[in-house]
Amino acid sequence: MISVIVPAHDEARVIGRCLRSMLEGAEEGELEILVVCNGCTDETADIARSFGPPVRVLESPIASKNAALNLGHETAMAYPRFFVDADIELPLESIRKVAEVLRRGEVHGAAPRIRVDLREASWPVRAYYDIWLRTPYVREGMLGSGVYAISEEGGRRFDRFPDIIADDGFARLLFTPGERRSVDDCHFVMTPPKTLRSLIHINVRRRVGLFEMAELHPETTRNEARHQRGAIYRLASDPRRWPGLAVYLYAKAACMLLYRWKAARGRQKEWNRDETSREGGD
Numbered sequence: 001m002i003s004v005i006v007p008a009h010d011e012a013r014v015i016g017r018c019l020r021s022m023l024e025g026a027e028e029g030e031l032e033i034l035v036v037c038n039g040c041t042d043e044t045a046d047i048a049r050s051f052g053p054p055v056r057v058l059e060s061p062i063a064s065k066n067a068a069l070n071l072g073h074e075t076a077m078a079y080p081r082f083f084v085d086a087d088i089e090l091p092l093e094s095i096r097k098v099a100e101v102l103r104r105g106e107v108h109g110a111a112p113r114i115r116v117d118l119r120e121a122s123w124p125v126r127a128y129y130d131i132w133l134r135t136p137y138v139r140e141g142m143l144g145s146g147v148y149a150i151s152e153e154g155g156r157r158f159d160r161f162p163d164i165i166a167d168d169g170f171a172r173l174l175f176t177p178g179e180r181r182s183v184d185d186c187h188f189v190m191t192p193p194k195t196l197r198s199l200i201h202i203n204v205r206r207r208v209g210l211f212e213m214a215e216l217h218p219e220t221t222r223n224e225a226r227h228q229r230g231a232i233y234r235l236a237s238d239p240r241r242w243p244g245l246a247v248y249l250y251a252k253a254a255c256m257l258l259y260r261w262k263a264a265r266g267r268q269k270e271w272n273r274d275e276t277s278r279e280g281g282d
Contacts, residue, residue, distance in 0.1 A: 002099050004033045004082040005072030007065045011086035012042040013278045019051050021089040021189075026054070031095070035086075036072045039063025044086075069161045079152035083171070087191065087278060088146040094186035098149050101183055108154035109171060109180035111143050112188045124196040124247045131248040134235060136227050143180055144168025147188045164216075166209030173213065194276040196251060202274045203255040204262060 004022060008015055015035065022033065033055045035048040039062060048057045058071055069083060080102040084090055094112040101110050116133065118126045132138065138145075148171050150157075157174045161167050172180065193199040214221040232248075235241045 001029060001032055001078040002080055002082065002095060003076035003078040004031060004084055004095070005069065005076060006033065006035045006084050006086050007038060007068035007072065008035055008040065008044050008048070008086040009038050009063055009065070009068075010040050010042045010044060011278075012044045012047055014087045015044050015047050018084070018086050018088060018090070019048065019055060021091055022084075022095060023051065023055075023092070025092050030054075031092075032056070032076065032078055034058055034072045034075055036060065036068035038065065038068040038071075066161045066163055066167060069167055073155075073161070079155060080149050081155060082147065082149040083167070085146045089189040090147055091187070094183075094188060097186040098183050101181060102149060102151040102154075105151070105153075107175070107179050107181045108151045108157075109143050109148060109175040110183055111148045111181075112186040113182055113184060114138060114142065114145055115187045115189050117189050117191045121192055121194050122196065124251075125192055125194065125199055127244040127247040128196070128199060128251055129192060130244040131232075131235060131241065134231070136231050137224070140177070140182075142182050143172040143175075146190050148172070150174075162216075164209065164212040165205055166213050169209055169213045170216075173216075191277040193274040194279075196247070198274045198276050200251055200254045200258060203251065204259050207255055207259045 006015075006018065011018075019033065019035070022031065031054045035045070035055060036058045037045045037048070038060045040059070045057050045059055048055055058075060060067060060071055062068075072083075073081070080099040082090075082095060082098075090112070098110045098112055101107060114133075116129050118129060121129075144166075145168065148168055150171065154174060158170075162170060164170060193202060210221070232245070236245055
């Protein structure tokens with residue numbers, strides 16, 4: 001059996017799409033999917049329950065992704081163990097391939113390769129992701145941006161998710177680069193914000209997460225930041241990337257300014273969820 005934990009806060013528009021992608025073709029007893037509804041005021045729990053076994057719904061009145069992750073982690077019965085955002089599409093075959101890599105014991109943290117669905121995104125958003133998808137964070141053992149999985153040994157590395165925004169960053173830094181892997185022959189699909197404004201606003205939350213991780217793992221995060229900057233300098237040597245780099249750097253600068261504005265008012269930890277990518281979800 002493979003355990004999948006899906007924290008969900010008012011995700012009625014997308015939870016069905018997420019669950020269908022994982023369940024199509026699943027054999028009996030292959031998956032245990034825990035949808036952890038935290039502080040929901042919509043129909044997320046009812047929609048998830050409508051799928052029946054192997055989906056189980058856990059409900060908590062606390063609107064907290066970290067609390068939901070911990071509740072799912074405490075309840076789950078099997079390894080490998082996946083942590084999946086509710087707005088992600090993760091094909092069953094990708095779950096199987098990542099699980100097989102973890103079962104072999106070669107690594108203890110793994111994830112499929114990310115695909116970004118840019119069909120409805122504006123040109124600036126497409127330009128931003130043209131650069132982001134070429135950075136070391138994405139290309140070299142990424143765990144996060146919607147999906148990551150751990151082996152049983154990986155599960156022994158921690159008791160609980162800490163109260164920080166970047167749960168994926170926490171999971172990634174549980175493992176050395178040689179202990180984590182992006183699995184090449186499988187994927188998951190992330191739907192990004194449609195507008196650059198929405199992208200900048202959700203990146204403020206990611207910025208807070210980076211600062212939190214810098215406090216927990218200062219040397220590692222400094223090294224990764226230098227690695228990222230080196231990749232950007234290399235991309236700048238290619239004139240074909242200049243339009244995308246201009247958008248990417250503008251978005252980064254705008255995100256920092258917005259973060260500082262919010263921090264001055266004590267609002268930097270506000271949960272900025274993008275709604276444009278959930279429009280028309282099912």
